[in-house]
Amino acid sequence: MATSSDNHYLAGLDLNDRRVVVIGAGTVAQRRLPRLISTGAAVEVIAPQATPAVEALADSGEITWSPREYLDGDLDGAWYAVAATASDEVNAAVVAEAERRRVFCVRADHGAGGSAVTPAVAEHDGLLFGVLSGGKPRRSAGVRDALLEAVQSGVIDEHTEPHAPGVALIGGGPGAPDLITVRGRRLLAKADVVITDHLAPRELLEELGPDVEVIDASKIPYGRAASQAVINETLIESVRAGKFVARLKGGDPFVFGRGFEELLACDEAGVPVTIVPGVTSAFSAPAMAEVPVTHRGVAHEAVVVSGHVAPDDERSLVDWEALARLRGTLVLLMAVKRIDAFAETLIKHGRPADTPVAVVQEATTGTQRNLRTTLARVAQDIQDQDIKPPAVIVIGPVAGLKD
Structure with a gap:
């Protein structure tokens, strides 16, 4: 039987409507299943028992679960397989069958023992990227997380097309810059214009490009306040000028944040709006x-x-x-x-x-x-x-x- 190498070939598999077999239904399989399901694969799980989460996937029809032990021949017709049981012997048998049938197989308990390995994967705005590090999964995950954060925050330029004109009503969270949502940070990085409040995380403004126009619409408690009508007008005029506008607020836009007033004004003017909830204080x-x-x-x-x-x-x-x-x-x-x-x-x-x-x-x-x-x-x-x-x-x- 061939042994796995650290020099892997990273490829994207089209598993849509193709049979994928997962042997085992414990917590390891539970972690692997959501991404396999998201590919559109016809996923069959074979295991005598399953975690409640895996059972729920079967009950909802997202996977097929055969509640029995693995048998030689279960990989017949499979395009991809995952050996994720708690038994070394069973996992080795699954890999052996996969080798005979020329089916790429991940062995979850011993990566080098399979013919494929699972990269550390992340998704961002239609971009899917994976990281392999020669059998060092913690290193793969660390690099993956750093890349994801860099792309989401705009540190890495994706060279994508400009965002279509419109408004994103973004809840910035209670104050700390790392408590904004992932979607909020991503849309903020794409903005041509940012209209911000006093309570929005000000550190996030430092990450914006030099060409981004920042407008201070602060509503400082019991101090000066920007007129809501002026803010609404600025949102609408900026979009009509072809800009993508991020309206950055503290907390959540719809929890005493006047976000719905701005949504109504934009709707009346025919301006598209994306709502990004925030962590409310x-x-x-x-x-x-x-x-x-x-x-x-x-x-x-x-x-x-x-x-x-x-x-x-x-x-x-x-x-x-x-x-x-x-x-x-x-x-x-x-x-x-x-x-x-x-x-x-x-x-x-x-x-x-x-x-x-x-x-x-x-x-x-x-x-x-x-x-x-x-x-x-x-x-x-x-x-x-x-x-x-x-x-x-x-x-x-x-x-x-x-x-």
Whole structure:
């Protein structure tokens, strides 16, 4: 039987509608199956038992599962095979049959023992690339990850055609530049124009090319603010000028980010929009302070409320009396300035004064500050410790689980 070499020939196999046989249905096979399925291959798994995930793939019809032991002859008609059992003997037998039938076979437990090896693979915007390192899978994975990050961030120029004119509403996450989504970072790298807010990760702007126009549309809390109408107009005019525009926001565009207002304006003007959700500070900021917004047996609800207007303001749409009756978690955004009114109202309508409160300022950044207090003391403690926006305020028993 031929032995595998470290000098592999890297090729792309068209497995669409071709029979692929996977012997074994444990966690190793579970990792291999999704990419095989994505090729359109007719995948058959042979194993007496399977993990719940593999069973689910069979139940959904994405694979065929034969719940039995491997038998010589199972590779008849196969184009590709994977030996992924926990038995050295079975894996060796699968490789031997594959060799006789001239079917390329990956041996998952001993790469050099098969006639093929699986590269470390990644996909990006229609680009598929794989890395082999002569039997050193950790090295392959490390290089693969570095390449993927470089392509996604725009460090590596793909030399692709310019992106079609349009708008991408991108949630930049809570502040740290590495908490933007992969799709968000990819589209940001393609932008001709970037319209950014004060709360968007500013470090990402350093990665943009010198020809990218950056427009500051900052809505600094309680300071100067760019008119929403002007922002909408700028988005539309830039696209009509043939530009691809990235509208970069902090958090998630649709969580008190006015993203839907911009979507409606673009829709009315016939401008195409791509929505890229982001990690909202409402949940990520508490997490960074080791505060879960829900916890089994403690909180069965988590309510996110905007604090941009006071409880007695005629513009308020919040039922503060109902909120005060809840026993779960209340997350306040944009509430630092009016926290005294919010706390007073909640206590007045029944929320206990000793309810734990956590305040997280500038979460995920190097200047993050955490404050633990109670509902009765939160306003005074925020003032005494000079807590400034942006900050997230968490009210409820979850804030007292870990002091």
